[in-house]
Amino acid sequence: MRGRAELVQELKTLRKGRGLLGRLEERVGPVLRSACEVTDEDGLATVRQKVAGRLSELAEHLPEDLRLAALAAFAICAEARQPLYQDRVKWAAMRVDRDPRTVRRRVDEAIELLAELATGASAAPAASPADRWHSTSLTVAMVLDQPQPEILEQRRIVADQDGLRSLDLAVSLPAGRQDLTVTVLYGGTLVDRGMEASDRWGYGLELPRPLARGESWEVAALFRLPSAAALRPYMVCVPRHLCDSFDLRVRFGLEHPREVRTLEGAFQRDVSDPAYSGGRHAVDSAGEVHLRFRGLTPGLAYGARWDDEP
Template sequence: MSGRAELVQELKSLRKGRGLLGKVDDRVGPGLRSACAISDEDGMVAVRRKVTTRLTELAGQLPEDLRVVVLAAFAIGAEASQPLYQDRVKWVAEKLDRDPRTVRRRADQAIDLLAELAAGTTRLTQSSGDRWHTASMVVALVLDQPEPTILEQRRIIADEDGLRSVDLAVSLPAGRSGLSATVLYGGRLVDRGMEASDRWGYGLELPRSLSRGEPWDLAVLFQLPSVSALGPHMASVPRQRCDQFDLRIRFGEERPSEVCVLDGAFQRDVSDPGYRGRLLPIDPAGEVHRRFSHLAPGMAYGVRWERP
């Protein structure tokens, strides 16, 4: 078992029962001892203090919703002092207005990320290599037209001086076949080629250089040849930090049998028929609307639906 995998197992064991409020010295294995700088001379009080401090520090690098979930999982904080893990899951579900199954899944995601952070393999806060991030993104998908249309509007923030371009991508089952893209404002479209069989990379060359911290607005219109060119889902999987994502989908008369939310899901959950997220009602106009905040890079946010 790798060091990261070992740490994941130790963290999942530690969250059981009373979490860090229970007896911890016999549940803190070599992975956690190394990550939390615990020595053989440390007693249970010192072990609990060091693990609590280290996990709180690492959780601070996670998006807000995952931070709430993982701190409650280990019973860190007065509000999350329930004696059983299932009680803490229920408390988080009520606090975040989420289904308990979603909270359990997010707890597993957060523990995976904590293990990576503790092992030094990743960092979710902005790194020196980040050139820009998304302050807000608004996507509207219209499906009740002969050619489905996607309008994507973004406000980006430069994270370095002299920013002149941004790299983006769009994934579709058939790749770029039949897809047209038009920049409405914000720069000049640059074809980056196929990054994978179903993912087309493109960029926008900006008309001038941006200074660090300067905002910039851009919009791209995509048109597809038919509804079948789009999978039964619309999701964003950000590569960089994304603060806000607003999604609207117009189904029109051909409404799906159900629509469920993808909120911090694994990428494989987007197309996994066994995935069940929270149901999202379709309004009388045949539309759905969902807002997301503080998106975690690499996680999926959006909706998926069952075709009628």
Template sequence: MERAELVQELKTLRKGRGLQGKVEERVGPFLRSACSVSEDDGLMAIRAKVAGRLSELAAHLPEDLRLAALAAFAIAAEAHQPLYQDRVRWAARRVDRDPRTVRRRVDEAIDLLAELATGSSRVSAAAPESSWHTTLLAVAMVLDQPQPSVLEQRRVVADQDGLSSLDLAVSLPSGREDLEVTVLYGGTLVDRGMEATDRWGYGIEMPRPLARGESCEVAILFRPATLRPCMVSVPRHPCDQFDLRVRFGADRPREVWALDGAFQRDVSDSGYRGRRHEVDEAGELHLTFHHLTPGMAYGARWTTGRPEENSR
């Protein structure tokens, strides 16, 4: 694969509606190869493969370049404007820079994405294809009991033979010692330690290795000692559907905002609103998201008037 040709194809893809346009006509042979697009793939499959692969590669870029790239190709949910210049202006507002600066960052990001895809980058090795993906992630958060709890149920499919474990993580408002974790079914918990000051990495060892195309289901119960006023998923691997339920009970929040493909920093940014959503008469919130982009945040944030928060 030639890097120069791939750069040109990426520059062509960013025009017009980006990935929201007629991608089957504008995804060239080098980009198809980089994203494992086959001749039999239709519009939806091409869009999903290209968006997924570019998102994986963009995860290796600095945050400003990553934002510029996801906006340029209309991968970010809030950057689905019909014109490239509109998406550039959107990104410029987000990073508080002028559009000319963002255009330069898009060009820089495209160069780095092409290097990553062709395996010639000095910044980082190209992201490997995911070894598994989630077909359904269902999270139920209960806040009207003496101790809050979060039930996570996940159905995953192996994308390669011999899948024996799942790599996962959870963000914590305090230390790992304040989180009680119980695997209800599906495997054995592996503590991988703190990956960052507020992120604990863990794994699930499967009862047996899975062959490519096999599926399994895992359920984990989390009982945190402290909470943040949000519940979001930031998938590391492709996820087809995320179903979120939050039970507030009588202690309803003042405002609830749905976050659909937000950047991670927006989760805790009070200036970022998202889409306003109502809580029903039972004091419950129900949201569903489809075709989640790895590295982006999906879920809800609410205003309670209290400092406690929760984030996943």
């Protein structure tokens, strides 16, 4: 799927006039069609339904004020189906007790975040008959109080289609694949898929036999890094596939950071943004934190971020 910038422009076009109640054949561009799985065979009613459904689904992950602004801007909200965009802005302004200029800025912010979420959730390669699965549990233990940090990852997956033969995964590090040692402990054979981006290494696990639809499987891998400098001050999971639960433990040791913040359903750009606060989490007397997340959304970030200085 093409980039976020193109989708932002298409969403700004869609909000004009009557929004989703207008002439969609002129307003739903190719990137938005892809994000909403619109096909050439779909009639206008189906296109309207798909676009409204997808935007509503994504808007659920926005703060309440931005969600309201977005639903009003596109005329998705039944109470805000005025014929003009400026009238829908005025309606939203009254609902949130703000002036229309503030609401227009919030609509722009909502569009940026909707586009980021849509493209982030679609960043993984399209599923194929040999690559359809989801995680029922992901457990990660990160140990930082030793010369070479280690990360133990254990995962239980379920095949969503007959004939599942491999799992496509990825890990992001400042230095990429360089000096990263990976050992598969059980469940499959490691396959190096090369660098997907400047800081993201793609790898696969070839399963010892094909899985049937609904069959579960467990895999585990150990990642060893040359030093703590090879890590960023956070540990997050951004699932490509659905993930029911994520259990994260980070052991800092006695020289632990002053503050640890949780990231739950954050946009990817928020992970390293100092302005994004997140929830504060205490470090226990052993220098550890333990976090649990449920119902992870593909494309969003879950985990912990901490200060560089102890």
